[in-house]
Amino acid sequence: MASKKRTTRASLATTTTTTTSVTNAQLKALIDQGIADALAAHDVDRSMNGDDSHNLGMGVRRQAPLARETVGHDVAYTMTWINLKNKMTDKYCLKGEIKKLEVEMWNLKVKESYKIEKYVGGLPDMIHGSVMATKPKTMQDAIEFATELIDKKISTFAECQAKNKRKFKDTSNNNQSQ
Structure with missing residues (x-):
């Protein structure tokens, strides 16, 4: 990986930061390594529980997060009334x-x-x-x-x-x- 120094000028002080260039192949290798680490951690959890029952090792069942779409004020104000009404009906009724x-x-x-x-x-x-x-x-x-x-x-x-x-x-x- 090649290192470059970039200098930027502020009003009175000069700041120097070091950046590192990453090629696509190096980036892919880092991602693959992260995935492998996550899978290994998952395998350790499974082997601790002895099965794939989603228990945390103490007999307590782990709850999977529900897939819900949260809507902020900005998004809600730009929605049509029918769309907003349908979303609220689906969630609360x-x-x-x-x-x-x-x-x-x-x-x-x-x-x-x-x-x-x-x-x-x-x-x-x-x-x-x-x-x-x-x-x-x-x-x-x-x-x-x-x-x-x-x-x-x-x-x-x-x-x-x-x-x-x-x-x-x-x-x-x-x-x-x-």
């Missing part, structure tokens, strides 16, 4: 639990649509068609829309009555003056 929640959600939707149908069916004819045309998804939507329509109808009815009252008053005043 069991398949059976998800299925149970889906069935429960379906039952809630069916019950909700039945309640909406019953509610809208009991509305007065003058607003029934209008509420049905909006196809409300929740009871809250149906109630709010029906209330809004009824308020408009009542205010329109009150205005008409006020006009008729004024007309009647004007007519009665004209009849009295004649």
